[in-house]
Amino acid sequence: MRETASSSGRRIMAIWLPALAIDRWQRSEGESPAPFALLAETAHGPRIAAVNAAARDAGVRAGAMLGDARALCPELAVAPGDPGGDLAFIEKLAVWAQRWGPWSALDPPDGLLVDVTGVAHLFGGEAALLADVAARLAVRGLSARPAIAPTAGAAWALAHYGPDRAILPGTGRGTILAEDGGGVRASDPNAARSGPPACTPPPSCEWSPSPYRGGMLNDLPVAALRLDPATLLVLRRLGLKRVGELSGVARDALARRFRSTRAPGANPLIRLDQLLGKVPEPLLPVVAAQLSLVQRRLMEPIRHRSLLDQVLGDLAADMARLLEGQAKGARRLELALWKVDGEVLVRKLELAAASRDAAHIARLFGGKLDDLDAGFGIELARLSAPWCEPLALSQADFEKAAEAHGTSLSACIDRLNARLGEAAVHRPQPVASHLPERAQRWVPPLEPERAVQGELAFHARPLKLLDRPEPIAVLYASPDGLPRRFSWRGQVHEIARAEGPERIAPEWWRMRGTARLRDYYRIEDREGRRYWIYRHGLASDGRGGVPEWYLQGLYA
The missing domain is CATH 3.30.1490.100 (DNA polymerase, Y-family, little finger domain)
Structure with missing residues (x-):
């Protein structure tokens, strides 16, 4: 595991592939001039995951529902996305990207981080290195936005929200990063006289002699700090829309507001310190596995x-x-x-x-x-x-x-497995659930045993459960009384003995609030056959109509 910090000379290159999914599709199927989009299945229906240039020109945007996109562009062609294939592709790309540095790391779902410390001169400088990255990826049909900075956080921010092929110079010897009410600054007194770097960005980006002062980082949106959507919403409601505006707020105030969140993506102070190199950011290099x-x-x-x-x-x-x-x-x-x-x-x-x-x-x-x-x-x-x-x-x-x-x-x-099939041999494993159909799951035969959280004590339950509970018709003396007779699969069974009920409440964290209770009974008919039945709901629970009866298990 590597850690990036603001040590002298550290250079990290971030490569963002903004159209990775569409580029992969076009590499295999060919570029289409017609509007096209890739879909992602969600709980609310299919949603647009990625679009090509023609669909973007027609007003279709990623994140929109398919119905809304079709309303804007009726001729939109769609295909299911492949997130797993995208991840496998970028893993292989990370190994190939080590041509530019000694190690690389994944920045899922569509980015890479490459350590280019001390290697830029092999390509003719950092500007030539970024040009080489963009050119080689373009040959492979991939659009890319690379950027170089002293930290992984700064390189990521410039790749996603900075100018194209941005280069942020290092701090230099003796430079100490500091913050005050006037913004992020460098305390090196010679920094103001050092002049602009050799590789200047486009004129549209304001460049400051100080590496962390001015428009290069301070003018970036707070989303450049890699924060969660909920945290970004809180900052926007507080009126903090730019990275530089965070330095105008007392650090103690931000610490109190986000003191309960230690995850980097939910704490802007941690992300800001990683951006400036004050806090090391662990990165896991990608290592090629030999087949x-x-x-x-x-x-x-x-x-x-x-x-x-x-x-x-x-x-x-x-x-x-x-x-x-x-x-x-x-x-x-x-x-x-x-x-x-x-x-x-x-x-x-x-x-x-x-x-x-x-x-x-x-x-x-x-x-x-x-x-x-x-x-x-x-x-x-x-x-x-x-x-x-x-x-x-x-x-x-x-x-x-x-x-x-x-x-x-x-x-x-x-x-x-060789004779019956790879998925034919399994063994049951208990699961901590009172519901019979969820009290076990099938696992590979040699998977290690997992400890079940909590000891669940049950009444005597049958060894044979039906795949699905089957509805039955039951006669009983009172709404909450014991069953007297039931009909199952066209036959009427007179109940000689009945024991129960065993009440099982629904799992409220899995089900809706309208889920009903179950009352289980162990019964025996006059022929000596024993069954396990339950009543779904109570007559007075206010969660439905008349309770329904089901048969779920058979005793040997």
């Missing part, structure tokens, strides 16, 4: 299954040696087979526990190759492990473990 991959290029195409099994065994052995050298085990494996006609056959395998047992991996993949059509032959086979976990070097062999203690649990689950 474990082995392959065999065949001298002659193969078509027979016996030869393919031999190649698969060789690949599994190569992968086992590679993972052993890395002290890792594979959790997910992908086998790609290139046919002579250019078609690529892919088979995926996910293991219940990390493993690098070659025989076990080859056996599992063998079951996935029964329906393989080799065509004119396979000329290239590649095995990769995109998901690996640390694994000690003294892993026991599956077959030896099976001989000594029977088949191991992880090997058994892997075989079941």
Whole structure:
């Protein structure tokens, strides 16, 4: 983890990709002259997430509801957005951006931070560096706004709200950042005579000899401090719309107003100190993960299954040696087979526990190759492990473990998954909820046990619950009395014994205020069959009409 501060010479470059989602779409589908927008599903319906230039010219803006956008632009074409793909793309872009500095960090959802300390001269200066960034990203179809400053906060502010390709000079030796009633200033007496920097911004931006005084940062909106929308609304109501206006307010007053919020995005003082370099801001560098991959290029195409099994065994052995050298085990494996006609056959395998047992991996993949059509032959086979976990070097062999203690649990689950499907094997796990349908959830079979918060004591509940409670018709002596007879699935059952009720209140933090109580009864009919039924609501609760009855479980 890195920390950026106002140490002498520190230079951070922020790269903002304002149209990342649209640029990615146009890279794959081609640029369209017609109005186009990407959608995001929300609780209130589809909302515009990103628009192209034609839609923007037609008045469509990101954040608008789809119905409102269609009213402005009836010919608007839409497609679902891909936030996960955008994040994966920018992660790869962060690794590629290390061509400009020793490390880079993500600034989600559409930005990067690159440490360019001491590397600008390799590109002909910081202005040439920013030009190189914009040009190389433009070649890849990405519009970008880069900026360089001594801190990550200042670089982010200039990239989002400053002039294009802005450069904020460093503090220099002996400069101490300070604040007073007259604004943010530098206390170096020689700063006023230092003159403008070599790389000046466009004439529309006022430049001050002091690095933190004047229009470069003070004239930026308070949104440049990376604050939450609620905090920005409070500052605007207080009449604080510019960064420089915060220095005109006593720091104690702001501290009292935001003393209960320690999150950086909700406290303008923390963000301001990060902007000025008084408080270090931790950044997590992106580290490229090396993909474990082995392959065999065949001298002659193969078509027979016996030869393919031999190649698969060789690949599994190569992968086992590679993972052993890395002290890792594979959790997910992908086998790609290139046919002579250019078609690529892919088979995926996910293991219940990390493993690098070659025989076990080859056996599992063998079951996935029964329906393989080799065509004119396979000329290239590649095995990769995109998901690996640390694994000690003294892993026991599956077959030896099976001989000594029977088949191991992880090997058994892997075989079941290979035969039934990756999502077919699960186990129930208790959940802290009084409602029967929410008292458990299905998890992967080898997922560690999680402690359930609080001990929930229940009455005797049936082991067999219906997937959905089924409505029944019930006769009872009084509105709140015990049931006497019920009809279920076309049959009438006379109740011989009844016990209850067990009252369960709704989960008010999940449900609406009109949710009704449940009264559960354990009943037995005259044939000795036992059921678990409940009455949904009370006659006098004022939350609906007549209470309804449901059957939810059966006793063995």
